[in-house]
Amino acid sequence: MGLKSILLLIGVLSVPLIVLHRRFIHRLDKDKSPLEKWFQWEDVNNHETVVMMIIGFIIGLLVCYLL
Numbered sequence: 915m916g917l918k919s920i921l922l923l924i925g926v927l928s929v930p931l932i933v934l935h936r937r938f939i940h941r942l943d944k945d946k947s948p949l950e951k952w953f954q955w956e957d958v959n960n961h962e963t964v965v966m967m968i969i970g971f972i973i974g975l976l977v978c979y980l981l
Contacts, residue, residue, distance in 0.1 A: 918975055925972040932965050 937952050 918978060922972060922975045922979075925968050925975065929965055929968050929972075932968070 933952065940946055940950070
């Protein structure tokens with residue numbers, strides 16, 4: 915398995931882990947809707963930014979594979 919494959923695998927696996935971590939942290943918040951417990955626009959500078967960065971990283975790796 916090459917370095918690109920390992921990096922791609924890490925990126926793909928880390929996105930669901932971060933989203934599940936977010937859900938676990940906010941599962942008991944009564945002031946949040948079920949959708950807000952998974953994703954919050956007001957707090958986009960925290961977990962969501964990391965998820966978007968990793969998705970961009972995955973897209974970059976896929977582009978490298980295709981070239």
